[in-house]
Amino acid sequence: xxxxxxxxxxxxxxxxxxxxxxxxxxxxxxxxxxxxxxxxxxxxxxxxxxxxxxxxxxxxxxxxxxxxxxxxxxxxxxxxxxxxxxxxxxxxxxxxxxxxxxxxxxxxx
Amino acid sequence: xxxxxxxxxxxxxxxxxxxxxxxxxxxxxxxxxxxxxxxxxxxxxxxxxxxxxxxxxxxxxxxxxxxxxxxxxxxxxxxxxxxxxxxxxxxxxxxxxxxxxxxxxxxxxxxxxx
Numbered sequence: 001x002x003x004x005x006x007x008x009x010x011x012x013x014x015x016x017x018x019x020x021x022x023x024x025x026x027x028x029x030x031x032x033x034x035x036x037x038x039x040x041x042x043x044x045x046x047x048x049x050x051x052x053x054x055x056x057x058x059x060x061x062x063x064x065x066x067x068x069x070x071x072x073x074x075x076x077x078x079x080x081x082x083x084x085x086x087x088x089x090x091x092x093x094x095x096x097x098x099x100x101x102x103x104x105x106x107x108x109x
Numbered sequence: 110x111x112x113x114x115x116x117x118x119x120x121x122x123x124x125x126x127x128x129x130x131x132x133x134x135x136x137x138x139x140x141x142x143x144x145x146x147x148x149x150x151x152x153x154x155x156x157x158x159x160x161x162x163x164x165x166x167x168x169x170x171x172x173x174x175x176x177x178x179x180x181x182x183x184x185x186x187x188x189x190x191x192x193x194x195x196x197x198x199x200x201x202x203x204x205x206x207x208x209x210x211x212x213x214x215x216x217x218x219x220x221x222x223x
Contacts, residue, residue, distance in 0.1 A: 004151075031211070033211060033212065035212075035214075041216070041217075042199075042214055042215065042216035042217055043199060043201075043214040043217075044214070045211060045212050045213065045214070048211040048212075086151070086152070088152075090211075096142070096154055096157060096167065097142075097144075097152070097154070097212070099151040099152040099153075100151055101149065101150070101151040102151060
């Protein structure tokens, strides 16, 4: 069983919809990261959080430490949000990342 | 622009050839990492360097060596490339303050071993 599980594996939405992407983890963590990767592109760090909730533009990330679960919400989705969204956790003093497999999001106009 | 620079962006090697992937960051980060990304696997850590002068193995180090040349540069070497090393390689560096983002990734190197 992977230490970081993401669901659903693939997600299709219509432009304007509210989107939720989930991440569950099974280990103790010091932080959880949400990353974005466009097709053929590099990886961009969206959020790093260890408790509560963070917001940046149309993106909101939440984490529940007790339930070992995090969600990434996208409000008013747009085709440019189409990308792979990767959840990763940091464990240990050296802050090495353990990654989920990522979720492919497609937003249709 | 500040960030992590990886070279080359694309490379095709024959089995048994050697090459070095270069990575440099200009953000004065202490920690640097090499990951590989394979379909259906997620990213996996090859090697990391917590600070200048130190390197440690990650999850999949076999067939690779690294050098932390100075604080800015962290290179990954394949001594004798194998088809199983066909992958996309990402270098990353890390801030160690309380910032929102933490990690900065390079744009990746797509390596094919034939």
